[in-house]
Amino acid sequence: MDDQRESLRKIITTLALKNEEIQNFICCLKQSLQNLDANANRVQEDLDSEFSSLHAVLDELKEGMVTRIKQERASRTYELQNQLSACTNALESSEELLELANQTLCSSENDSFIQAAKGIKDSVTMAPAFRLSLRAKASDSMNHMMVDFTQERNMLRAITFLPVPATPEIQLVECQVFDNTVAVVWTLPEHDSKIDHYILEYRRTNHEGPPRAREDYPWMVVEGIKETEFTLTGIRFDTRYMTFRVKACNKAVAGEFSEPVSLETHAFVFKLDTGSSHQNLKVEDLSVEWDSSGGKIAVQDIRKDKNRTNSPMHSPARLAGMSPKRAPSARVGRDRFTAESYTVLGDTMIDAGQHYWEVRFDRESKTFAAGIAYRSLGRFDQLGKSNASWCIHLNNWLQQSLTAKYNNKARTLDCPIPDRIGIYCNYEEGALSFYNARNKTLLHTFRTKFQQPVIPAFMVWNGSFSVQTGLQVPSIVLSGQKRNSNTSSSNASLT
Structure with missing residues (x-):
């Protein structure tokens, strides 16, 4: 008897669900009739x-x-x-x-x-x-x-109703990602002289494949494209992928969007770690300004540093944007840089791959330096004055000079001082190169073998600077590295 009741309850539940589906479908049909009219x-x-x-x-x-x-x-x-x-x-x-x-x-x-x-x-x-x-x-x-x-x-x-344009198809093999630009190419199933223009939509994502129902980034729209290709320029690659879709339009109607495709747009992304900065440095996410009245750290800042358990490196976006070979390491707790070490570090370590970032600095700064360091860099250590850091250093005292520094040795660089420096790090090859970021002229290259992960490092006194991340290694830098691999200077040559 109980089994029959249970069976009847299941039948009732099934019928109720089916009735609800039919009712919803009836509502959809009624709405479709209204829309049709x-x-x-x-x-x-x-x-x-x-x-x-x-x-x-x-x-x-x-x-x-x-x-x-x-x-x-x-x-x-x-x-x-x-x-x-x-x-x-x-x-x-x-x-x-x-x-x-x-x-x-x-x-x-x-x-x-x-x-x-x-x-x-x-x-x-x-x-x-x-x-x-x-x-x-x-x-x-x-x-x-x-x-x-x-x-x-x-x-x-011969006048008839204008046909809906066919759905384009993005040619994945012809799309290119280089120098922070993306070239997207698509085709139509057959030639259509009625096509007036195309609409391209794209959005950043940390997921490979078709778009998901819920994404953090909205679709960006590019309208009025007359050709079957388009190149996006000036993009900051702060996510691992970028998803694209395109549709064709004639004078009256637009067709359906193409199947979305995702292109990998991996680049090195980091922020400045305020917890590591000298107290006289006013640090934003990617900019620093010297503040002579910095004084002691506020109590709430100290508490925040002591209670911190996760670095910004552990955010979902940062994890998704990293190379499969890279794994963020927990930040070692320590005090800020102090004394004359007016230093601040990045929040993301490098333990594999090739990476590139740029820094724009005030050339009137009394002292400025940019490079990389081990996380073991001492809180009193200045960049380039130990074997735990490599940098390019601007001195603006009696005479302006630009030098490459490592392990308390320096080499004066005979070149115009740029206002923006590009920094290239090839971890496996042990190469650290500095470039004039405007014309990609090589300033100096260190050759070494990194013994542990490194991290972007900066120093400024009486000045300011800002960092630009999310940049791919420029093509001209990659080709220049191959040409200069046998002629670049090394640590041993610094005097």
Whole structure:
């Protein structure tokens, strides 16, 4: 009995769910009927508008052509009427002269005949009838204004509803990611002369493959693309992937979006670790300003540092953006840099791969340095003065100079001092290079073998700087590294 009741309850539940599905479907059908009526009315109004516009164009064209016929008729009528009037006057004059000549011929007086004949001769010489052109100045034909609308009539008969554009397909193998740009290429199943433009949408993501229902980043839209390719420039790659989709549009309607594709846009992303900075440095996420009144650390900041268990390296976005070979390490608790070590570190360590970032600094800073360091760098250590850090150093005291420093050895660099420096680190190859970020001119390269993970490091006194991350290694840097691998200076050469 209980089994039958349970079985009946399941049947009731199943029927209730099915009834609910049918009711929802009925609501959808009713909504579809309403939408159908509204959409049919809309397209009919659009059709009426298009035909009205076409009629207006035809009426305007007809009016213009009728005006031209009237103008041509008036011009020719004027020419022919003037010629007719001149001929009529000449004929009247000639008839009078003919009658006078006949009368003179019948005269019997010799003296009068001779004098009259001479006068008639002179009159005939000057008669308008002998100066007239007996060829019409204007033709009575209007054949040059005949029309033949056979072709246009056939075109009008060929008018039909504008088809929805086909769905494009993004050619993944032809898409390229380089130098913080993405070139996207797509094709149509077949040529469509009605296509007016394309709309490309993209958004950053930490997930490979099709877009997920809930994403942190919105779709960005690029409209009015006329070709079947587009290059996005000036992008900060702060996520691991970028998803793209595209649709075709004609003058009236847009087609469906293509299947989304995801392109890997991996780049080195970090922020400045305020917990590591000297107390005289005012640190934002990616910028630092010297503050001579820094003083002691606020109590709440100390508590925050002591209670911290996770570094910003452990955020989901940062984890997803890292190379599979990289794994964030827990931050070693220690005090801030102090004394004359006006230093701040990045919050993300490098233990594999090739990475690139840039730093813009105030060239009026009294002292500035940028490079990398081990996390074991002492709180009193200045960059480049121990074997735990490598840097390029700006000295702005008595004479401005730029030097490469490591293990308390320095080499003066004979080059113009840039306002922005690019830093390239190849962990496996043990290469650390510094570039003029504007023209990618190599300033100096350290060659070593890293014994432990390294981290971006910066120092400033009486000045400021800002860091730009999310940058891929520029192509020109990669190619330059290959050319200069055998000629770059090394640590041993510093004096």
